[in-house]
Amino acid sequence: MSEAILKALKWYVMALAGIVGASAFLMINKSGAVLPWIFVVLGFGVVYIMSYFWNEFRGKILIASFVVFLSLTVASSYTADVLYVFFDIDMLSYSKYFMWALTMLIGIPLMTLVFRYIRDE
Numbered sequence: 001m002s003e004a005i006l007k008a009l010k011w012y013v014m015a016l017a018g019i020v021g022a023s024a025f026l027m028i029n030k031s032g033a034v035l036p037w038i039f040v041v042l043g044f045g046v047v048y049i050m051s052y053f054w055n056e057f058r059g060k061i062l063i064a065s066f067v068v069f070l071s072l073t074v075a076s077s078y079t080a081d082v083l084y085v086f087f088d089i090d091m092l093s094y095s096k097y098f099m100w101a102l103t104m105l106i107g108i109p110l111m112t113l114v115f116r117y118i119r120d121e
Contacts, residue, residue, distance in 0.1 A: 004115040010050070011111045015069055015104050017046035023097040064114045068107050076103035 021043025024036040051057055057065070079099045080091040091099065 001112075001116065004112045005108075007056070007115040008108045008111040010054070011065060011115075012104060012108050014047055014050045015107060016101055017043045017050070018069075019043070019097065019101050019104065021047065023100070026097075060118050061114060064118060065111065068110050068114070069104075072103050072107050073100065075106075076100040079103045 021040050024039035024043060027033070028036045028040065076099050077096070079102060080094065083089040083091050091102075
């Protein structure tokens with residue numbers, strides 16, 4: 001079980017690096033600034049290097065990871081509203097990129113289950 005949790009945390013670091021890279025790229029598109037290119041290269045570079053050396057990250061696990069990441073990305077646009085309505089936590093003023101990273105925290109237990117029960121042989 002602890003191995004699955006560590007792999008899920010590794011997945012979260014990889015997802016967070018992807019979020020940083022994509023967020024910086026979206027900021028470049030909006031503002032036209034050059035400085036965020038450093039974060040684009042750094043974020044996507046970390047994702048590339050971690051996925052290249054991670055041998056178990058293939059097949060069914062890769063597809064499950066993509067599904068979890070994509071579904072949580074879609075859900076992240078509603079996270080601030082849900083937190084405000086159900087828990088009276090005012091997160092409406094926070095950045096959508098921060099809310100995206102916060103929503104990805106839900107992926108840690110989901111990916112723990114994926115790493116525990118899905119075995120690619």
